[in-house]
Amino acid sequence: MTSSWNRELYIKACQFAAQAHLGQLVPGSDLPYLLHLNLVSMEILAALGAEAGHDGDLAVQCALLHDTIEDTDTTYDRIATIFGVRVADGVAALSKNPELEKSQQLLDSLHRIERQPREIWMVKLADRITNLQPPPIHWDSAKIRRYREEAIEIYTHLQSASPFLAKRLAAKIQNYPPKT
Template identity: 90%
Template sequence: MASDWNRDLYIKACRFAAQAHLGQLIPSSDLPYLLHLNLVSMEIIAALGVEAGHDGDLAVQCALLHDTIEDTDTSYDTIATIFGTRVAEGVAALSKNPELDKSQQLLDSLHRIERQPREIWMVKLADRITNLQPPPIHWDVAKIRRYREEAIEIHTHLQSASPFLASRLAQKIEQYPPKT
C-alpha cells in the first residue's frame, strides 16, 4: 500500500510557502516561485503513491517549505512553532549554510540531510529532479557540467531513500547536458 498524506497539512504548508515566497520568481524566469515548490511536492506525492512506509505528511510539508529558511526571512523557530520540530529540522537540513564557502555547501547539506529521516532525503532528490530543466541560456558549459555533477553527487548520497525518485533523478541526469 502506498504512503498516505494529509491534504489539510498540504494546504497549510502551501499557503504558508506562498506567503513566504510572495513576489519571488523562479530564477531566470517570470514564473512565481510557488510553481517550483509545487513541482517538488508533486514529485514527492508521485513517490508516495507507489512506495509504502514513508511519513507522507513530513515529506509533503518539507517539500513545500524546503526553501523558506534559505530564501526568505522565515526562521527555524517560526517553522517549528507552526509545523513542528521534525519539519523545521528537515527544512534546516535542506538549507545551505551561508557561512560556508559555496564549494562546501552541498556536501555539508547532504551530510545534514543524511542524519534526517528518509523523507527529507526524498525532498532533496525531488528538488534536484525539478531543477534539472534546460539550463538558463546564460550558463556556460562549465556551470552546466558542475550542476550535473552535483546532481550525480545527490543521487549517490541519497538514492536509497526512494527507488522511484532515484530512478527519476538518474533519468533526468542522463538527459541533462553535457554528458562529456
C-alpha cells in the first residue's frame, strides 16, 4: 500500500530548494536549511509508504519547496513556471502572508491550505512534526506554550489528510517540549 513519486521530480525540487536556501541555516544551529526541508520530505515519504491514494509528486515537491516563497526571493511565478501551478499554489498556501499581523498568519494559512489538495495539508503536518524539536534555549515558557498551541491548531484543522502524519503529530505534541 504505497503512493508513488517520481525520483527525478524529487531531485529537481531538492536542487532548486538547495539553491534557493543557499547560505540559510536551521534556526539556532549551524546546519544548512536544506536539512529541515529533507526532514519534512522524509515525513512525507514515510506517509506515502504507509497510505495509498496520495499524489506523491505533489506532496514531495511541495515538501521540498514549502519555504521558498516565504523565506527566499523566489516568486510564485517562478515556481509555477518550473514546477507547475498546482505546486506553486501549494507552496503559496503554505506561506505566511507577511501583510497580516503575526497573530493572524497561522489561521489565514490554514484556511488557504484547507482549499488545497490533501497533499498540501500533509506537508503542513510534516513541517510541524519536524519543527517540534527541543525549543531554542532563548524561548521562554510562554513562547513554548504558544508554539505547542499552534501545533494543536494545525492538528485540529488538518488531521484528516493523513492518519499516519496525524498520529505522528499527536505524539510530538504530547511530548513537547521534551523532558530534559
